[in-house]
Amino acid sequence: MDPVLTVLHFGAVERPLGGYGLMLSLAIFVAGASTARAGHRAGLDVGAVIATIGFTAAGSLAGATGLFALVEWVRTGDPLAGVTQTGLVFLGAPIGGGLALYYSARALELPVGRLLDVAIAAVPLGHAIGRIGCFLGGCCYGRHWEGPVAVRYTDPMAPAAWPSILRHPTPLYESALLLLVASYFLLLPPKRVGSGRRAILYFTIYGFVRLVTEHFRGDSVRGLFLGGHVSTSELLSALMIVGGLVALRAPRFRAPASS
Amino acid sequence: MAWGSVAVGALSFIMMVAGFFLSWVPVLGSLLSFGAPVVSLAGIVMGGVAMSRAKQSGEESGAAIGGLIVSIIAFFPALLVALTCGMCNACLTAGTMDPSLHRGRSPFGAGGNPFLVPRTAHDGGQPSLDMGTLPKDAGPVGYPPPAFPPPPVPGSQDPGAQQPGAQGAGVQAAPGPAPDVPSPPGSPGSAPATGPAPPR
Numbered sequence: 001m002d003p004v005l006t007v008l009h010f011g012a013v014e015r016p017l018g019g020y021g022l023m024l025s026l027a028i029f030v031a032g033a034s035t036a037r038a039g040h041r042a043g044l045d046v047g048a049v050i051a052t053i054g055f056t057a058a059g060s061l062a063g064a065t066g067l068f069a070l071v072e073w074v075r076t077g078d079p080l081a082g083v084t085q086t087g088l089v090f091l092g093a094p095i096g097g098g099l100a101l102y103y104s105a106r107a108l109e110l111p112v113g114r115l116l117d118v119a120i121a122a123v124p125l126g127h128a129i130g131r132i133g134c135f136l137g138g139c140c141y142g143r144h145w146e147g148p149v150a151v152r153y154t155d156p157m158a159p160a161a162w163p164s165i166l167r168h169p170t171p172l173y174e175s176a177l178l179l180l181v182a183s184y185f186l187l188l189p190p191k192r193v194g195s196g197r198r199a200i201l202y203f204t205i206y207g208f209v210r211l212v213t214e215h216f217r218g219d220s221v222r223g224l225f226l227g228g229h230v231s232t233s234e235l236l237s238a239l240m241i242v243g244g245l246v247a248l249r250a251p252r253f254r255a256p257a258s259s
Numbered sequence: 260m261a262w263g264s265v266a267v268g269a270l271s272f273i274m275m276v277a278g279f280f281l282s283w284v285p286v287l288g289s290l291l292s293f294g295a296p297v298v299s300l301a302g303i304v305m306g307g308v309a310m311s312r313a314k315q316s317g318e319e320s321g322a323a324i325g326g327l328i329v330s331i332i333a334f335f336p337a338l339l340v341a342l343t344c345g346m347c348n349a350c351l352t353a354g355t356m357d358p359s360l361h362r363g364r365s366p367f368g369a370g371g372n373p374f375l376v377p378r379t380a381h382d383g384g385q386p387s388l389d390m391g392t393l394p395k396d397a398g399p400v401g402y403p404p405p406a407f408p409p410p411p412v413p414g415s416q417d418p419g420a421q422q423p424g425a426q427g428a429g430v431q432a433a434p435g436p437a438p439d440v441p442s443p444p445g446s447p448g449s450a451p452a453t454g455p456a457p458p459r
Binding site: 013020024025028058 | 339
């Protein structure tokens with residue numbers, strides 16, 4: 001498994017083309033395009049939807065980077081650790097992206113709940129593609145396992161190559177589960193659109209998906225809290241599940257909105 | 260705003276190209292590489308807003324769509340450049356900015372969060388990333404001893420222990436690993452362990 005897909009040559013200049021960057025770009029493109037298409041089909045203002053996508057993408061990147069910096073600060077006790085190292089924590093993306101989406105959609109007079117409900121399938125779809133990038137890059141890797149689909153990274157650029165042992169292909173597990181979730185939201189027509197119920201349902205389901213896949217993760221960043229038994233992602237996933245289940249029982253999200 | 264989005268999209272494209280070719284320049288390469296997708300996102304937002312306003316007012320939206328297309332075309336290569344050249348530049352920049360010199364400003368005090376487990380060689384834990392060489396047939400190598408043991412006791416004499424490239428002030432370098440074991444990050448002779456961390 002090679003994190004660098006190919007090396008681009010521009011005269012004397014050579015630059016690597018990383019699989020992770022390529023798949024992340026593709027993921028954002030697919031998620032953005034399917035959101036714009038869903039908004040168009042739902043009769044929403046496409047220009048405002050595209051502007052909201054821009055704000056949301058910026059907020060997601062800022063959230064993922066910001067949470068990485070925060071985790072690094074708390075982990076190392078050094079406020080500059082997250083600045084001098086670059087990285088992303090995915091669960092920061094829904095926080096930053098959600099805030100950006102909410103405020104930008106309101107400013108652009110878009111119905112937030114309706115936009116979320118019609119376009120929520122774009123989130124697992126883009127995330128699934130992004131996880132393939134993780135698999136190619138050798139990050140978010142699985143723990144040691146010598147089963148039939150185990151993978152082994154030998155490229156020193158891949159974090160999973162330290163140590164170079166057979167591992168669970170955890171990003172592919174998560175990608176497959178996310179594709180299933182995306183299929184569910186794409187194929188089953190929404191019965192209630194407008195309240196944000198589908199979005200809350202997605203984040204609740206993702207909490208379960210993440211809890212399951214966390215069990216197979218083998219990064220050295222696992223097990224940070226409660227005596228080394230619970231990772232940041234497991235903590236946030238548990239909060240998402242509890243919060244989602246509570247919200248789904250609220251009358252606002254149970255009552256039918258516009259169809 | 261429509262023509263503004265065209266201008267911003269073109270600017271992000273220029274920044275992307277400059278970041279691509281100047282990624283070897285510390286700080287400037289990072290600014291250009293990471294700035295390009297941010298600027299192109301601004302162009303996408305401006306183009307979308309201009310398109311929305313044009314639709315509401317019944318005006319021509321050609322320039323808005325043009326700005327949107329330019330910004331979208333600029334965004335994806337810009338993101339690619341940020342995630343490759345920008346990351347490389349961040350490694351270069353990180354080599355000149357040592358976070359261990361700024362320890363002690365944590366909300367948990369000088370020792371950091373007591374509930375957290377050390378992760379990288381920088382923390383005295385296991386390594387996270389290295390740019391060294393790894394044999395194709397390398398088996399489970401296990402984790403080497405921490406690369407940065409506690410500072411030497413004041414008064415002890417060990418003139419050969421202080422390595423010029425070691426991170427942190429007053430740290431003592433660990434003895435090198437066995438010849439058949441890949442060099443761990445942060446250990447003597449390897450790249451510093453301040454490279455790009457993976458997504459989680």
